[in-house]
Amino acid sequence: MITFILDTDSKTPLYMQLYSYMKQEIESGSIRAGEKLPSKRALSAHLKVSIVTVETAYAQLLAEGYITSKPGSGFYAECSFEETDKVSSPSQLNETAPEISQIEYDFRTNRIDTSDFPFSTWAKLSREVLSERSSDLLNACHHQGMISLRTEIASYLKKFRGMEIAPEQIVIGAGSEYLTGLIIQLLGRDNAYGVENPGYSKIYEIFSANTSRVFPIPMDEKGASAEAITGFGINVLHVTPSHHFPLGIVMPVSRRQELLRWANSRGDRYIIEDDYDSEFRYAGRPIPTLQSMDRNGRVIYINTFTKSLAPSMRISYMILPEQLCRKFTDRLGFYSCTVPVFEQLTLTRFMKNGHFDRHINRMKKIYRYRRDILCQKISESKLGSFVKISGCDAGMHLLLTVENGMKQNELIASAAKEHTRVYGLSEYYSFPVADMPENTVVAGFSGLNEQQLVRGAEALERAWI
Amino acid sequence: MITFILDTDSKTPLYMQLYSYMKQEIESGSIRAGEKLPSKRALSAHLKVSIVTVETAYAQLLAEGYITSKPGSGFYAECSFEETDKVSSPSQLNETAPEISQIEYDFRTNRIDTSDFPFSTWAKLSREVLSERSSDLLNACHHQGMISLRTEIASYLKKFRGMEIAPEQIVIGAGSEYLTGLIIQLLGRDNAYGVENPGYSKIYEIFSANTSRVFPIPMDEKGASAEAITGFGINVLHVTPSHHFPLGIVMPVSRRQELLRWANSRGDRYIIEDDYDSEFRYAGRPIPTLQSMDRNGRVIYINTFTKSLAPSMRISYMILPEQLCRKFTDRLGFYSCTVPVFEQLTLTRFMKNGHFDRHINRMKKIYRYRRDILCQKISESKLGSFVKISGCDAGMHLLLTVENGMKQNELIASAAKEHTRVYGLSEYYSFPVADMPENTVVAGFSGLNEQQLVRGAEALERAWI
Numbered sequence: 001m002i003t004f005i006l007d008t009d010s011k012t013p014l015y016m017q018l019y020s021y022m023k024q025e026i027e028s029g030s031i032r033a034g035e036k037l038p039s040k041r042a043l044s045a046h047l048k049v050s051i052v053t054v055e056t057a058y059a060q061l062l063a064e065g066y067i068t069s070k071p072g073s074g075f076y077a078e079c080s081f082e083e084t085d086k087v088s089s090p091s092q093l094n095e096t097a098p099e100i101s102q103i104e105y106d107f108r109t110n111r112i113d114t115s116d117f118p119f120s121t122w123a124k125l126s127r128e129v130l131s132e133r134s135s136d137l138l139n140a141c142h143h144q145g146m147i148s149l150r151t152e153i154a155s156y157l158k159k160f161r162g163m164e165i166a167p168e169q170i171v172i173g174a175g176s177e178y179l180t181g182l183i184i185q186l187l188g189r190d191n192a193y194g195v196e197n198p199g200y201s202k203i204y205e206i207f208s209a210n211t212s213r214v215f216p217i218p219m220d221e222k223g224a225s226a227e228a229i230t231g232f233g234i235n236v237l238h239v240t241p242s243h244h245f246p247l248g249i250v251m252p253v254s255r256r257q258e259l260l261r262w263a264n265s266r267g268d269r270y271i272i273e274d275d276y277d278s279e280f281r282y283a284g285r286p287i288p289t290l291q292s293m294d295r296n297g298r299v300i301y302i303n304t305f306t307k308s309l310a311p312s313m314r315i316s317y318m319i320l321p322e323q324l325c326r327k328f329t330d331r332l333g334f335y336s337c338t339v340p341v342f343e344q345l346t347l348t349r350f351m352k353n354g355h356f357d358r359h360i361n362r363m364k365k366i367y368r369y370r371r372d373i374l375c376q377k378i379s380e381s382k383l384g385s386f387v388k389i390s391g392c393d394a395g396m397h398l399l400l401t402v403e404n405g406m407k408q409n410e411l412i413a414s415a416a417k418e419h420t421r422v423y424g425l426s427e428y429y430s431f432p433v434a435d436m437p438e439n440t441v442v443a444g445f446s447g448l449n450e451q452q453l454v455r456g457a458e459a460l461e462r463a464w465i
Numbered sequence: 466m467i468t469f470i471l472d473t474d475s476k477t478p479l480y481m482q483l484y485s486y487m488k489q490e491i492e493s494g495s496i497r498a499g500e501k502l503p504s505k506r507a508l509s510a511h512l513k514v515s516i517v518t519v520e521t522a523y524a525q526l527l528a529e530g531y532i533t534s535k536p537g538s539g540f541y542a543e544c545s546f547e548e549t550d551k552v553s554s555p556s557q558l559n560e561t562a563p564e565i566s567q568i569e570y571d572f573r574t575n576r577i578d579t580s581d582f583p584f585s586t587w588a589k590l591s592r593e594v595l596s597e598r599s600s601d602l603l604n605a606c607h608h609q610g611m612i613s614l615r616t617e618i619a620s621y622l623k624k625f626r627g628m629e630i631a632p633e634q635i636v637i638g639a640g641s642e643y644l645t646g647l648i649i650q651l652l653g654r655d656n657a658y659g660v661e662n663p664g665y666s667k668i669y670e671i672f673s674a675n676t677s678r679v680f681p682i683p684m685d686e687k688g689a690s691a692e693a694i695t696g697f698g699i700n701v702l703h704v705t706p707s708h709h710f711p712l713g714i715v716m717p718v719s720r721r722q723e724l725l726r727w728a729n730s731r732g733d734r735y736i737i738e739d740d741y742d743s744e745f746r747y748a749g750r751p752i753p754t755l756q757s758m759d760r761n762g763r764v765i766y767i768n769t770f771t772k773s774l775a776p777s778m779r780i781s782y783m784i785l786p787e788q789l790c791r792k793f794t795d796r797l798g799f800y801s802c803t804v805p806v807f808e809q810l811t812l813t814r815f816m817k818n819g820h821f822d823r824h825i826n827r828m829k830k831i832y833r834y835r836r837d838i839l840c841q842k843i844s845e846s847k848l849g850s851f852v853k854i855s856g857c858d859a860g861m862h863l864l865l866t867v868e869n870g871m872k873q874n875e876l877i878a879s880a881a882k883e884h885t886r887v888y889g890l891s892e893y894y895s896f897p898v899a900d901m902p903e904n905t906v907v908a909g910f911s912g913l914n915e916q917q918l919v920r921g922a923e924a925l926e927r928a929w930i
Contacts (some may be wrong), residue, residue: 008607048798114603123595126807130588138579140776142474174639174779174803181646185674189654205799209650311605312806314639333513334670338639340808341777342591 006049013103014049015056022057026066026077037067037075051427052412056103059416104419105456109246109397110277110307111447116366117310121355122346129345137341144328145172145317145337146344152351153317160357161278163292163301165319171328174314174338176274176304177206180238182335183272183300183318184210186328187236191268194234196224198428200245203238203274216431219244223251226262236270237263241290242278246428246442248391248399250281256290263298275303279360282368283393297321305347307396308360315339315347367396370445370453374398377457382465396446399425402439404464411441411464418459471514478568479514480521487522491531491542502532502540516892517877521568524881569884570921574711574862575742575772576912581831582775583824590814594807602806609793610637610782610802611809617816618782625822626743628757628766630784636793639779639803641741641769642671645703647800648737648765648783649675651793652701656733659699661689663893665710668703668739681896684709688716691727701735702728706755707743711893711907713856713864715746721755728763740768744825747833748858762786770812772861773825780804780812832861835910835918839863842922847930861911864890867904869929876906876929883924 006014025031037043040058044051058075061067067075129137144150150167157163173179180203184193189211195203197216207214215232217224224239237259241251263269273290291301304316320328337344350356375389378400392398400422402411408424415422422441429436445453471479490496502508505523509516523540526532532540594602609615615632622628638644645668649658654676660668662681672679680697682689689704702724706716728734738755756766769781785793802809815821840854843865857863865887867876873889880887887906894901910918 007612008605009612046795048794112603114600117603119603126595127592130591135579136777138577138582138584138775138777140473142472147472147474174643175801177800178639178643178803202799209797306801310603311801312601312603314801314803314805329513330511332674334667335642336640336771336776336779338643338779338803340779340805343805343807 006047015053018047018049018053018057019061022061023066026061031077033077035077036073037077039074050423052416052421052423055413056416059413102419103416103421105448105452105459106421107397107423107443107445107456108421108447109423109442109444111396111444112307112311113366113447113449114310116363118355118359122350125349125353125355126342126346129342129349136345139341141337141341141344143333143335143337144168144170145339146341146348149344149348149351150317152348156351156356157319160360161289161292163289163319169319169322169325170317171320172315172317172337172339172344174316175306176276176302176316177202178314178338179302179316179318180206180272181210182332183302186320186324186332187270189213191236192232192234194224194229194232194237195430196239196244197430197433198246198425199240199430200276201428201430204430207238216429218433219247219249221249222255223247223249224259225255226258229262235266235268236272238272238274239290240274240276241287242275242281243394244391245276245395246391246397246399246425248393248395248397250284250287250393253287256287256293260290260293260296260298263294264296269298271299273299273301275301277307277395278303279308280364280367280396281394282364282371291319294321297323300324308356308363309347313343313347315343367446370448370450371398373450373453374443374445374457377454378460381457381461383457383461387464397442397444400441400443400460401437402441402464404439406464407438408441411439414463415441415460418463420456420459420463422460471512480518483512483514483518483522484526487526488531491526496542498542500542501538502542504539515888517881517886517888520877521881524878567884568881568886570913570917570924571886572862572888572908572910572921573886573912574888574907574909576861576909577772577776578831578912578914579775581828583820586820587811587815590818590820591807591811594810594814601810604806606802606806606809608798608800608802609633609635610804611806611813614809614813614816615782617813621816621821622784625825626754626757628754628784634784634787634790635782636785637780637782637802637804637809639781640771641739641767641781642667643779643803644767644781644783645671645737646675647797648767651785651789651797652735654678656701657697657699659689659694659697659702660895661704661709662895662898663711663890664705664895665741666893666895669895672703681894683898684712684714686714687720688712688714689724690720691723694727700731700733701737703737703739704755705739705741706752707740707746708859709856710741710860711856711862711864711890713858713860713862715749715752715858718752721752721758725755725758725761725763728759729761734763736764738764738766740766742772742860743768744773745829745832745861746859747829747836756784759786762788765789773821773828774812778808778812780808832911835913835915836863838915838918839908839910839922842919843925846922846926848922848926852929862907862909865906865908865925866902867906867929871929872903873906876904879928880906880925883928885921885924885928887925 006017040051040054044054062069067077069075147167150170153170154165154167157165193207193214194217195207195214196219215234218228223244241256243250259271263271271290291299301319305313371392378387386403388401390399408426412422412424422443425437425440425442471482505516505519509519527534532542534540612632615635618635619630619632622630658672658679659682660672660679661684680699683693688709706721708715724736728736736755756764766784770778836857843852851868853866855864873891877887877889887908890902890905890907
């Protein structure tokens with residue numbers, strides 16, 4: 001299959017890189033005229049890019065006549081461009097192939113607007129760390145991370161989440177992906193792991209890369225249920241109760257209690273509570289974390305600074321119940337902490353001096369405002385009569401269910417024609433389910449400013465009306 | 466068993482922490498009088514500390530009468546100190562129980578003297594990065610690491626190791642431990658992995674934590690051999706050909722060719738070449754790496770900046786053969802790079818401006834000088850007549866085989882009485898072998914200055930004469 005290293009460092013969008021690469025391959029004859037191209041889904045899986053990236057690249061290649069689409073069969077390379085002057089006729093440009101050149105409003109999920117990060121404060125603290133702590137800066141730290149940072153995290157969790165944690169229970173690591181891998185090593189690869197379906201695709205991929213026993217768990221309107229788990233033989237369940245990704249469900253207390261009862265009923269059962277964007281909660285009363293409701297050491301809590309600070313900072317932490325702390329030191333204590341001391345010292349200062357609290361409060365206001373703008377704009381426009389908004393009580397994204405007769409891919413493609421990108425909910429299912437949503441898209445609002453949100457909503461109105 | 470969280474951040478040595486903890490447990494009655502204590506080896510494995518740490522703590526407790534030793538049976542807690550005034554008689558202080566209060570000369574292996582790190586240059590470059598690159602600093606980078614850093618690494622390897630690498634083959638990660646875990650995920654947990662025995666204990670632990678199929682490979686005087694691998698069904702071999710840890714063997718070209726022939730003879734065979742301290746080579750002509758001798762994409766090369774810069778910096782890299790690069794992107798491309806962009810940008814500058822080359826050259830001179838001091842001091846003292854030095858052509862440690870009738874533990878204990886610590890070679894065997902060395906200790910020289918090396922050698926002379 002087409003193998004091509006996408007440069008995510010580049011300013012050039014991924015779809016444009018893919019478009020340019022394929023155009024060149026066709027022009028040079030490396031992809032021969034008439035050759036069948038991989039399906040959009042297969043290429044998306046192969047290159048590990050979203051299907052929208054591939055769709056957009058294919059659409060552009062179609063529009064320029066480099067490839068053709070045969071309904072029911074797929075995409076084929078055209079004769080190399082030197083040989084023919086042929087440009088595709090308008091009829092070839094079906095609804096998945098809009099004539100687009102650029103996406104202006106990208107409702108990407110979990111996107112951080114880094115312009116809101118208090119960089120000058122961070123840089124000032126970094127400089128202080130550099131000038132004051134030279135010996136600590138060069139020596140290896142405790143394998144669970146520096147005790148000073150773990151103390152700050154424990155104090156933050158007590159103050160803002162009402163969680164009673166000892167710093168000794170905290171393990172700091174270079175990202176939740178890494179920590180999830182450690183959890184699998186700690187609990188054992190032979191457990192049966194359950195992950196939410198739909199869910200954050202990386203979670204499924206991490207479990208698949210580390211164990212052969214991972215099972216998708218169907219969701220109801222309250223999230224994963226004990227009933228849904230039964231039958232798979234699952235004994236370790238990964239959940240996102242604060243704000244399910246992508247459905248946006250905030251798991252009610254009754255369901256949390258049900259899951260804890262499930263975990264308590266056997267000694268080898270655990271729940272991994274991924275609290276990835278819990279800092280940003282806009283409506284309803286706060287619900288205690290599973291970790292703080294747990295009296296029997298069945299919950300491993302995991303959270304990240306990647307979403308609350310910046311994507312370039314790979315700092316996450318997990319909280320282990322006491323008996324797992326001992327097991328962790330016994331079995332995995334040989335691993336060095338993966339986060340550099342420099343970042344740990346800077347973050348410690350950032351938290352200690354109250355900058356983290358202020359930053360979170362500020363971002364919460366900003367994200368709430370962005371959510372409100374988007375919801376208001378949709379409700380007040382013509383979209384209001386046929387678009388249902390859901391999953392918007394917390395986090396950085398919401399769902400739009402569109403009752404205009406269009407299916408998901410038509411919704412995406414018509415939005416793309418208006419230079420706007422939304423994401424199909426079905427893309428987040430690791431496994432298809434019977435009642436797959438057909439006309440729902442996911443829209444992240446955290447990475448767009450007020451003007452972009454307003455114009456993006458206007459573009460959706462033009463696209464879907 | 467005794468469970469106790471050691472604080473490696475603390476200035477208090479680990480053995481002293483363990484001593485204080487056990488003393489308090491005995492005084493408080495938590496460990497009851499007459500209770501059998503875990504064996505030194507079991508406690509060392511349980512707490513993940515070196516056996517020397519436990520030995521030193523036990524020796525101190527013995528010396529102060531908190532515990533007693535029953536030959537052939539083990540260690541027992543004494544009546545609590547309040548009840549008796551009993552102090553152990555000199556006869557109880559056998560050779561494993563020296564009256565020591567502090568180790569002054571610790572020949573620990575792989576220790577970096579951080580005072581030699583050009584910290585002010587690093588801090589200056591860090592400040593430049595902070596002031597110049599604010600947008601890059603906050604956004605996620607390519608999953609294999611920043612292309613700018615990978616380009617610098619490729620150029621360094623070409624210049625100093627004659628290796629022809631494309632930056633696209635390089636994957637940057639937070640430490641060799643993390644990258645080794647990724648390699649296992651990439652190749653698959655079902656392979657049969659071979660690790661050198663003796664070897665760096667973490668390597669065995671990493672493989673054990675990630676796969677159930679890891680086998681210790683016996684070593685001959687040239688290292689691991691194709692013959693030794695046969696019979697285990699091994700298809701992936703982890704080796705340290707540049708300077709074996711702890712035997713110090715530099716694998717000759719003929720043996721490297723033999724291993725490559727082994728790897729080439731079947732499509733699923735790979736060699737993981739861990740080049741962890743290859744920068745520091747003092748004698749003999751340079752031998753090409755397995756990676757650069759490999760014509761068939763069978764070698765994964767791994768190296769780290771932790772040993773060449775500072776232990777607090779978790780930056781390592783691996784070089785994948787071309788077909789594994791594609792597989793890596795396909796299967797594991799979803800993982801974010803675990804090294805913060807800030808460290809990557811600073812290291813890129815450090816390498817680009819020639820500081821890394823200069824630092825390595827300087828450290829090589831320093832380590833060579835330290836090795837020479839230690840070897841000379843041993844050869845010229847009375848030790849010269851009965852101590853054989855080996856494994857000193859490269860790296861940061863050497864072996865001392867002592868022909869004075871003492872066994873390994875006596876050598877360690879008598880050195881400890883002279884406030885000097887050396888390490889038993891047998892400790893590095895994941896599995897016992899028939900011809901286990903009985904009178905060889907490992908001495909690292911990289912973390913001691915000239916005066917400490919001289920005095921340490923003098924202490925060994927007093928201890929072993």
